[in-house]
Amino acid sequence: MxxxxxxxxxxxxxxxxxxxxxxxxxxxxxxxxxxxxxxxxxxxxxxxxxxxxxxxxxxxxxxxxxxxxxxxxxxxxxxxxxxxxxxxRLPGTPLTEHLSAPEVPAEERERLVGLWGELLGRLHQAGLSHGDLTASNVLWDGHRLSLLDLSLGSKDPSLEERGIDLHLVEEDLNTLTPDAPRLFRVFVDCYARAYRSSPEVLERVREIRGRIRYA
Ligand SMILES: Nc1ncnc2c1ncn2[C@@H]1O[C@H](COP(=O)(O)OP(=O)(O)OP(=O)(O)O)[C@@H](O)[C@H]1O
Ligand SMILES: [Mg+2]
Structure with missing residues (x-):
C-alpha cells in the first residue's frame, strides 16, 4: 500500500x-x-x-x-x-512529516515506526550508533527508509550511546504525535527483533529515563 x-x-x-x-x-x-x-x-x-x-x-x-x-x-x-x-540526493521526505501529518492513518504510522525500529536494530547490530536519531534524519520514499546525518555517531558504541539513540527516538515521538507511547512500543519490538543484545540496551534506556526524571 x-x-x-x-x-x-x-x-x-x-x-x-x-x-x-x-x-x-x-x-x-x-x-x-x-x-x-x-x-x-x-x-x-x-x-x-x-x-x-x-x-x-x-x-x-x-x-x-x-x-x-x-x-x-x-x-x-x-x-x-x-x-x-x-x-x-536520496528520494523521500523526512519521517517527521509522515508521523505528524493528521492525514496519515494510524496503521501507516505504526508501520513506519516499526521500520524505523528495525533500521536502528540493524545499525546497532552492525556496531554503529547514530547520535542524533530524530525523525528529521530519516527519509521515507514510500518504499524504504534511509538514514541521514551520522556526524554524531560512533563505531563500537557504548551501552550508553546505544541507549541514547532509543531515548532520542522516544523524546522525538513525544513531540510528534499523541500516540507516542504506543508507537514507541512498536519501535522497541521491531528494534529487538533486529538486534541480538537489545535487552541490555532497553535496560539502559529505562535507567536514562529515570536519571532524567529525577535530575
Ligand atoms: N542525501 C540527502 N538526500 C536528500 N535529502 C537530504 C540529504 N541530506 C540531507 N537532506 C535533507 O536536508 C536536511 C538536513 O540535512 P542533515 O540532517 O544532514 O543536516 P543537519 O541536521 O543540518 O546537520 P548536522 O546535524 O549534521 O549538523 C535533512 O533533514 C533532509 O531533509
Ligand atoms: Mg539533521
Missing amino acids: SPPSIPRTPWSGAEGAEAKVEAIEFLGLPAVRKVRPAKTYRPADLDLRLRTGRLRTEVRLLREARRAGVRTPIVLDVDESELVLVLE
Whole structure:
C-alpha cells in the first residue's frame, strides 16, 4: 500500500543547527552539498576541530552503515579544507512529516515506526550508533527508509550511546504525535527483533529515563 502523499514544495535545501544543505547536480547526478559554516560563538580552533571531526565521522559512518545494509546516501565527494560533503540526493521526505501529518492513518504510522525500529536494530547490530536519531534524519520514499546525518555517531558504541539513540527516538515521538507511547512500543519490538543484545540496551534506556526524571 502506498502512503497518502503529503503536499509540499519541491525540496531545495535546508539549514539545520550545524549544517547548510542544498540540492545540486554532481556529474549529472542528483546530489546535495552539505557545508558546515564556522560558528563564531566558539573559539576558532575548537570550532574547526569540531567541524572537521564531524565531517570525518559522517563520511566514515555513512559508508559503514551502507555496507551493513542500512541505506544512507553514497558519499560522492569530500573537501576537508572547505568542510564540504557532496552526497547522493536520496528520494523521500523526512519521517517527521509522515508521523505528524493528521492525514496519515494510524496503521501507516505504526508501520513506519516499526521500520524505523528495525533500521536502528540493524545499525546497532552492525556496531554503529547514530547520535542524533530524530525523525528529521530519516527519509521515507514510500518504499524504504534511509538514514541521514551520522556526524554524531560512533563505531563500537557504548551501552550508553546505544541507549541514547532509543531515548532520542522516544523524546522525538513525544513531540510528534499523541500516540507516542504506543508507537514507541512498536519501535522497541521491531528494534529487538533486529538486534541480538537489545535487552541490555532497553535496560539502559529505562535507567536514562529515570536519571532524567529525577535530575
Ligand atoms: N542525501 C540527502 N538526500 C536528500 N535529502 C537530504 C540529504 N541530506 C540531507 N537532506 C535533507 O536536508 C536536511 C538536513 O540535512 P542533515 O540532517 O544532514 O543536516 P543537519 O541536521 O543540518 O546537520 P548536522 O546535524 O549534521 O549538523 C535533512 O533533514 C533532509 O531533509
Ligand atoms: Mg539533521
